[in-house]
Amino acid sequence: MLKTLIFGFLVGIVGTIAAVYFVPVVDQHRESSVISVSPNGGNTESFHIDIPTDRIMVGAPKQSEPLPPGLRWPEEEQFDGVRVELFKVRNAREAVIGVASRMVADSDQIEDSIEWVLHIPARGTFYVTMPAEPADGIRRVGALRAGTREFRPMQGELSERWVPNTDDDDIDAPDGHIELVTSFVGAFSDNVTESAVTEGGS
Amino acid sequence: MIRYVAALLPGIALGVLAAAALLYFNPLAARNPLSPLSVSNNNILSLGYSGVPTDSIVYTNNGESRVQPHPEKVRELWEAPIRHSEVLVTVLTDSRNNPAGIGIKFSSDSEDTRIVNGEALVDSVWHIHLLERGSLFVEQTENYWNFLRKIVLQAHLSASNHWKGVWNGNMTVGPGALGTAAVTGATGEFAGLESEAVEALHASAYSVAQGPVAMEGRLTIDITGNAELTASDAPER
Numbered sequence: 001m002l003k004t005l006i007f008g009f010l011v012g013i014v015g016t017i018a019a020v021y022f023v024p025v026v027d028q029h030r031e032s033s034v035i036s037v038s039p040n041g042g043n044t045e046s047f048h049i050d051i052p053t054d055r056i057m058v059g060a061p062k063q064s065e066p067l068p069p070g071l072r073w074p075e076e077e078q079f080d081g082v083r084v085e086l087f088k089v090r091n092a093r094e095a096v097i098g099v100a101s102r103m104v105a106d107s108d109q110i111e112d113s114i115e116w117v118l119h120i121p122a123r124g125t126f127y128v129t130m131p132a133e134p135a136d137g138i139r140r141v142g143a144l145r146a147g148t149r150e151f152r153p154m155q156g157e158l159s160e161r162w163v164p165n166t167d168d169d170d171i172d173a174p175d176g177h178i179e180l181v182t183s184f185v186g187a188f189s190d191n192v193t194e195s196a197v198t199e200g201g202s
Numbered sequence: 203m204i205r206y207v208a209a210l211l212p213g214i215a216l217g218v219l220a221a222a223a224l225l226y227f228n229p230l231a232a233r234n235p236l237s238p239l240s241v242s243n244n245n246i247l248s249l250g251y252s253g254v255p256t257d258s259i260v261y262t263n264n265g266e267s268r269v270q271p272h273p274e275k276v277r278e279l280w281e282a283p284i285r286h287s288e289v290l291v292t293v294l295t296d297s298r299n300n301p302a303g304i305g306i307k308f309s310s311d312s313e314d315t316r317i318v319n320g321e322a323l324v325d326s327v328w329h330i331h332l333l334e335r336g337s338l339f340v341e342q343t344e345n346y347w348n349f350l351r352k353i354v355l356q357a358h359l360s361a362s363n364h365w366k367g368v369w370n371g372n373m374t375v376g377p378g379a380l381g382t383a384a385v386t387g388a389t390g391e392f393a394g395l396e397s398e399a400v401e402a403l404h405a406s407a408y409s410v411a412q413g414p415v416a417m418e419g420r421l422t423i424d425i426t427g428n429a430e431l432t433a434s435d436a437p438e439r
Contacts, residue, residue, distance in 0.1 A: 008210040012214040015221075024313065025322075026312060026313050070275060072259065074293050079304070079333070084304055084331075088284070103329065103331055113388075115329065115337055125308065125341070127327075146339045
């Protein structure tokens with residue numbers, strides 16, 4: 001009896017530790033990436049944000065109908081020049097895959113710019129700044145400033161464009177969407193690993 | 203046969219309890235070490251915020267957590283790829299508690315979480331705009347193990363479902379080798395900045411029903427080399 005009790009005790013300890021070690025506590029849901037390769041242009045990926053359905057927040061001063069209802073923007077005058085928006089982000093297959101912030105700051109002290117942070121939990125996050133004025137009157141293009149995880153070794157740019165909905169027949173259709181297109185390429189490195197040399201030589 | 207089963211099951215139950223105790227008191231689990239930035243002579247930017255969601259401009263998550271989104275009607279992050287994520291938009295204050303800018307924090311539970319190692323990891327980034335100064339991006343991995351152990355679990359064990367006390371902890375454990383966050387400056391006086399940061403929490407009350415009741419966060423950012431330390435940034439000693 002005592003030996004069985006001790007055996008059960010050990011099984012309980014080992015089993016619990018093994019379960020905690022091997023069973024993943026967090027398992028992020030992944031949608032397949034929809035990436036195309038541009039000639040001499042790195043990888044291109046398209047995201048979009050349906051307006052108004054994917055808009056989570058509009059933070060700006062003196063809004064008559066704030067989004068979300070009940071939002072209280074800081075009353076201090078210094079915040080009048082800042083506009084912050086939060087969105088859900090969709091991939092090319094219409095699936096929500098992440099969240100994003102868009103920040104616009106109008107200031108006398110610093111150059112006006114638009115900033116995007118796209119946070120895709122299963123892949124990583126990237127941060128882009130772009131000039132306030134569109135390059136061709138339609139599309140703003142900005143440089144990738146920083147990335148995490150999958151986007152860490154990347155260089156490239158992101159373009160932003162408003163695409164209005166032209167389908168008048170569908171009354172439930174969104175007003176339009178913000179189209180975001182990334183063009184990223186892995187940064188070149190002088191550090192060549194031994195395994196890469198071996199593979200290259202074989 | 204029944205005799206053996208009758209001995210085996212209590213043994214397994216005891217073993218599970220012993221393993222849980224081992225995990226709780228794990229001597230190898232990460233402690234909250236002294237922040238390398240707290241002993242630095244570099245120029246430091248110190249930004250505070252309230253860790254209580256109802257004090258924020260917007261806080262949202264999947265809507266199923268005990269910590270409820272704020273304001274009440276904000277859209278929730280219920281879709282499968284973002285349901286382990288939360289977003290906080292808050293006013294950041296300087297060390298004298300004056301409004302300094304806006305911070306947006308995106309956090310997602312990390313797949314690198316290993317309870318055996320005392321790691322309840324969260325991948326998070328801050329998108330920060332400081333008024334009339336410029337913008338920053340902070341990337342970090344945070345470890346909430348001690349927060350869960352010392353505050354959340356204690357609140358659940360309490361008869362009143364409430365925890366009160368004083369708890370200070372450095373949350374940042376990476377990606378920097380010394381357990382620091384990576385900072386990238388983009389605009390204004392922070393343009394070109396590549397630096398480090400640490401985020402810390404100071405909690406004094408937590409409720410099982412509402413989550414944090416009294417909690418403050420502080421981001422300490424090394425701005426040496428790219429921006430002059432202004433009087434309002436200087437941490438109070």
